[in-house]
Amino acid sequence: MQTMTGLLGALEPEQRERLRALGHDVAFEAGVRIFEEGDTADRFWVLRTGSATLDMHVPGHRNVVIDHVRPGELLGWHWLFPPYQWTLGSEAASPVRALEFDARSVRVLCDEDARLGLALTRAVAGVIGDRLHRARTRLIDLFGPYSPHSRI
Template structure:
């Protein structure tokens, strides 16, 4: 899969600079819960280093790990669409360094620059499709009848 930073690399330099100017460097120690499923999605991150697990709450069972993210990956896409709540949870598996973006500010930039907005939404759509496939596969592995997967 193409990482978000690779997709953004296809943006004209001035658009990439506009977006990255809105980011700020953050870090999370290993074991930090970055966000929880069902809570307000008001920011997103592009991972610079480290690993983050995405998990899904399963009532009566331990949370299912859906995917592990690393360098160049987008962490969080729910900020784009109402109701703007997280669909999964996220936890740092190792120390993580990332660029953090305020979702409201980025949505404003997308309205000001529709070409940048379109390209960012397309990059996020790739991530959404990939995450849905990962979630389906993981849940079938865990809970589907034997032999029911593709």
């Protein structure tokens, strides 16, 4: 039996299957923009293969990559919390295969099944905590006092 990791692995088998039933397979070629900062967060993905970057717009610069999402991991969490708007952008760093979920359908499922909703919210909260920590570390590397961009 395969051990589940990532977002889906945080759910009980029955919860995982109910959520999976709402997903469908998608693919993105390397370099394809998956979502843009400021757009409506109306879907999310669990990567099966490949990787995607998370980036932010920095005025006067190219988008700054602040994290990478890998197989088994959740891509996109803003769909769960109003105002349902992306605060980062994402691009396929390599060819990606993923399960894509319609956010509204998943929120309805969470409302109908409070246990699943709590488990999913806790799993997403864990992802948020990890991503914030990694983003902070990356931004310190990029713009901190010893970065190549700092002024002495």
